[in-house]
Amino acid sequence: MRTPRISNAIIKRLPIYRRYLRQLKRNNVTKVSSNELSAIIGFTASQIRQDFNTFAQLGQQGYGYEVDKLLNELDDRLGLGHDRVYNTVVIGAGNIGKAISNYTYYYDIGFKIIGIFDANPDLVGTECNEIVVQNISEMDDFARQNSVDVGIICVNRENAQAVADQLVDAGVRGIWNFAPIDLEIPSDVALESVHLSDSLHILSYRMKTLEDEK
Amino acid sequence: MRTPRISNAIIKRLPIYRRYLRQLKRNNVTKVSSNELSAIIGFTASQIRQDFNTFAQLGQQGYGYEVDKLLNELDDRLGLGHDRVYNTVVIGAGNIGKAISNYTYYYDIGFKIIGIFDANPDLVGTECNEIVVQNISEMDDFARQNSVDVGIICVNRENAQAVADQLVDAGVRGIWNFAPIDLEIPSDVALESVHLSDSLHILSYRMKTLEDEK
Numbered sequence: 001m002r003t004p005r006i007s008n009a010i011i012k013r014l015p016i017y018r019r020y021l022r023q024l025k026r027n028n029v030t031k032v033s034s035n036e037l038s039a040i041i042g043f044t045a046s047q048i049r050q051d052f053n054t055f056a057q058l059g060q061q062g063y064g065y066e067v068d069k070l071l072n073e074l075d076d077r078l079g080l081g082h083d084r085v086y087n088t089v090v091i092g093a094g095n096i097g098k099a100i101s102n103y104t105y106y107y108d109i110g111f112k113i114i115g116i117f118d119a120n121p122d123l124v125g126t127e128c129n130e131i132v133v134q135n136i137s138e139m140d141d142f143a144r145q146n147s148v149d150v151g152i153i154c155v156n157r158e159n160a161q162a163v164a165d166q167l168v169d170a171g172v173r174g175i176w177n178f179a180p181i182d183l184e185i186p187s188d189v190a191l192e193s194v195h196l197s198d199s200l201h202i203l204s205y206r207m208k209t210l211e212d213e214k
Numbered sequence: 215m216r217t218p219r220i221s222n223a224i225i226k227r228l229p230i231y232r233r234y235l236r237q238l239k240r241n242n243v244t245k246v247s248s249n250e251l252s253a254i255i256g257f258t259a260s261q262i263r264q265d266f267n268t269f270a271q272l273g274q275q276g277y278g279y280e281v282d283k284l285l286n287e288l289d290d291r292l293g294l295g296h297d298r299v300y301n302t303v304v305i306g307a308g309n310i311g312k313a314i315s316n317y318t319y320y321y322d323i324g325f326k327i328i329g330i331f332d333a334n335p336d337l338v339g340t341e342c343n344e345i346v347v348q349n350i351s352e353m354d355d356f357a358r359q360n361s362v363d364v365g366i367i368c369v370n371r372e373n374a375q376a377v378a379d380q381l382v383d384a385g386v387r388g389i390w391n392f393a394p395i396d397l398e399i400p401s402d403v404a405l406e407s408v409h410l411s412d413s414l415h416i417l418s419y420r421m422k423t424l425e426d427e428k
Contacts, residue, residue, distance in 0.1 A: 015415035019394075078415045079422030086418070095316055099309035100410075109411055110418065150417070174421040176414060180233075190420035194413050196314075197323055198229035199406055200390060201292045203364070204300070204324065205225055206404035207388040208293030 010051055016041065017051070018074045024067050033064040086111045086174070087146060091163045092154030093118040093126065093133040096178055100152055105129045111150060115142050119159075136163075143170035150174045157181045224265055230255065231265070232288045238281050247278040300325045300388070301360060305377045306368030307332040307340065307347040310392055314366055319343045325364060329356050333373075350377075357384035364388045371395045 020041050024032055034045040034052075041048070052065065056073040075081030088104065088111045090097050097116065104111045116128055119136045126133050134142065142148070151167035153160055153175060160179030167175055174190040177183055185191050234255050238246055248266075252259040266279065270287040289295030302318065302325045304311050311330065318325045330342055333350045340347050348356065356362070365381035367374050367389060374393030381389055388404040391397055399405050 011416060011419055012412075014419065015409070015412035018415065019409065019411065077419065077422070079418040079425070080415065086421075095309055095313035099313045102309055103410060104414075109414060111414060149421070173424065174417050176417050188424060190417055190424055192413055192417035192420065194408075194410065195229070195233065196317060196408065197233065198226075199408050200318075200323060200325060201229035201232065201294065202225060203388050203390050203404055203406035204293040205228065205291065206406065207300075207363070208291070210387065210402060210404055211293070 006054055010054055013043070013051055014055065014074060014078060017048075018071065018078065021067055021071050021074065025071065030067055031064040032067055036064070080110050084110060086149040087114050088112055088150040088152060089115040089117060089139065089143065089148050089167075089172075090152045090154060091117050091136065091139070091167070093120075093123040093128065094154065097152075097154035098128050100154060100178065101128050101131070114146055114148070115139070117142075136166075139166060140170050143167070143172065148172055150176065153177045153179055153183075155179060220268055224268055227257070227265055228269065228288060228292055231262075232285065232292065235281055235285050235288065239285065244281055245278040246281055250278070294324045298324060300363040301328050302326055302364040302366060303329040303331060303353065303357065303362050303381075303386075304366045304368060305331050305350065305353070305381070307334075307337040307342065308368065311366075311368035312342050314368060314392065315342050315345070328360055328362070329353070331356075350380075353380060354384050357381070357386065362386055364390065367391045367393055367397075369393060 020037065021032075034048045037048050038045040052070070055077050056070065072081070090101050090113055093116050097118070101113050101116060104113055113129070113131060116131050116133045117136045117139045118124060118133050123133050124135045148170065149172060151172045151174075153163050153167070155163050157179050160177065160181050161183055164175055164177070164183045164185055168185055168189055172189065175183065175185060175192075177191065177193040180195060180197060183191060183193070234251065235246075248259040248262045251262050255262070266284070269291050270284065286295070304315050304327055307330050311332070315327050315330060318327055327343070327345060330345050330347045331350045331353045332338060332347050337347050338349045362384065363386060365377075365386045365388075367377050367381070369377050371393050374391065374395050375397055378389060378391070378397045378399055382399055382403055386403065389397065389399060389406075391405065391407040394409060394411060397405060397407070
């Protein structure tokens with residue numbers, strides 16, 4: 001089934017809506033208006049209504065949106081929920097690899113870490129959340145035998161492309177990349193990169209702006 | 215001096231331009247056109263020209279932009295470069311805290327980690343890049359004595375707001391937050407949060423979309 005494509009700008013807002021709606025749900029809020037959401041999230045109410053119409057075709061709702069219904073629509077669009085689990089491997093068992101393994105383990109967000117791999121013999125054999133770090137050379141066989149969906153790249157810039165190629169060959173459908181490099185991957189594999197420096201530089205931009213305004 | 219405010223959308227593109235321009239510089243490219251940049255970055259050439267005019271008032275340049283000049287303008291806008299260093303402390307010496315400390319240390323991006331703090335006695339006294347982890351109770355005095363500019367929050371959701379309050383009281387001008395929570399801080403302190411789940415959910419969105427298109 002073909003889902004209509006929505007713009008990159010909206011896609012980036014979907015997880016943000018989800019985050020705030022789940023917060024509301026935790027606080028036992030069942031209905032919320034676009035004006036209330038606007039006050040919490042900071043997007044305009046009209047933007048929110050427009051976005052919701054685009055992804056959920058909910059129409060204008062005089063008495064507010066049902067939080068549960070919106071969350072279900074969002075989960076569906078984001079490929080989450082319905083007990084769906086992505087089999088995930090982490091490549092690189094250094095600090096960032098361990099931090100990300102802990103993160104996905106602790107927050108239980110639909111990505112199940114089933115294997116961790118590293119090339120460093122000092123790290124192979126160590127444990128992270130009861131998963132034993134394996135040698136990277138075993139990754140291919142492991143991925144094929146365990147139908148791995150997602151690979152998380154936590155190696156340095158120099159090795160990241162080779163690891164990405166290996167993951168693609170092993171049949172993953174998505175790559176979450178923490179190396180500061182733009183990876184080249186086939187168009188039928190999803191890629192999302194976390195560029196920590198971008199975020200840090202937005203912080204320094206904001207600090208500079210506050211400084212200039214003094 | 216008051217710098218004119220530019221839109222959030224452009225602000226988010228500035229670090230991306232910087233990243234690609236530095237890559238070009240590493241490859242000894244000295245001039246680049248908006249069309250060439252468009253092919254690398256993926257934004258339209260007209261968007262790129264518009265953005266550059268907004269932040270740098272460089273005007274239209276028939277023979278392309280000078281990479282060095284653009285980088286200087288970008289660094290200036292982003293509050294980077296010119297040997298500027300932000301004294302930075304990391305709160306939370308778990309995996310994510312250590313990963314972020316390593317990252318800023320390794321990539322040398324203007325944020326100098328001068329202190330790491332944790333409340334866990336098992337971590338106090340351990341080392342990370344030759345910095346000894348101190349008890350969180352010592353953070354106030356340390357921050358005042360060492361004119362700390364930036365605090366990086368790497369603690370869990372439950373403790374993040376208390377740590378943010380402590381950092382604000384200690385006089386930091388910027389907070390880089392990795393806890394999955396929206397912090398409340400005064401308007402004269404800059405805040406940038408990294409929501410890893412947002413990025414992961416954009417990945418699952420893309421995987422879902424590719425799946426639906428099959």
